[in-house]
Amino acid sequence: MTSTTVPNPDPTTVIADIRRRAAAGTLPLTVQILQLLGASMETEARLAAAEAIFPGITHLTDEKPAALAVFRAERRNIPYGTFTTREAARTFAEARLVRRRTLPAGVTTGWVPDSGDEDACEDLVMFGPGPDDEGTTSIRITVLPVRVDFDPDAEG
Numbered sequence: 001m002t003s004t005t006v007p008n009p010d011p012t013t014v015i016a017d018i019r020r021r022a023a024a025g026t027l028p029l030t031v032q033i034l035q036l037l038g039a040s041m042e043t044e045a046r047l048a049a050a051e052a053i054f055p056g057i058t059h060l061t062d063e064k065p066a067a068l069a070v071f072r073a074e075r076r077n078i079p080y081g082t083f084t085t086r087e088a089a090r091t092f093a094e095a096r097l098v099r100r101r102t103l104p105a106g107v108t109t110g111w112v113p114d115s116g117d118e119d120a121c122e123d124l125v126m127f128g129p130g131p132d133d134e135g136t137t138s139i140r141i142t143v144l145p146v147r148v149d150f151d152p153d154a155e156g
Helices: 011-024 031-053 086-100
Strands: 068-075 078-083 108-113 122-127 134-146
Touching: 011 031, 068 086, 078 086, 086 108, 086 122, 086 134
Parallel strands: none
Antiparallel strands: 068 078, 068 134, 108 122, 122 134
């Protein structure tokens, strides 16, 4: 007698099949099936939340370590706060600027990156109504890489 092994199926495919069959009415909805579907929905919601905070975190493999970063809003190298998204750091820093001083009429603000790199640090700059009217706010978003493990050859 020869034995054959059945490869482990992809859990995502199994859950999708259970959902399809339950929706079509071809699968009896036992307590265990309902618990499984509820647990899978909760897990998917948690993964979606993690992915929203750190894009790529749910697709890590042993061969590809995480490349994560956080964004620190600071003024003159004094940290205001650290955030998981650049947008949150910008919003916080802009609110601090408005709380600290009233902007003159016609003045707008904008973020100017150090370089064209998508992970570049950036400064909050004020632009006045005049053609050469530009000023710094001393507010900066600094990108801080989050290391998953120690690499003696890494910079820093």
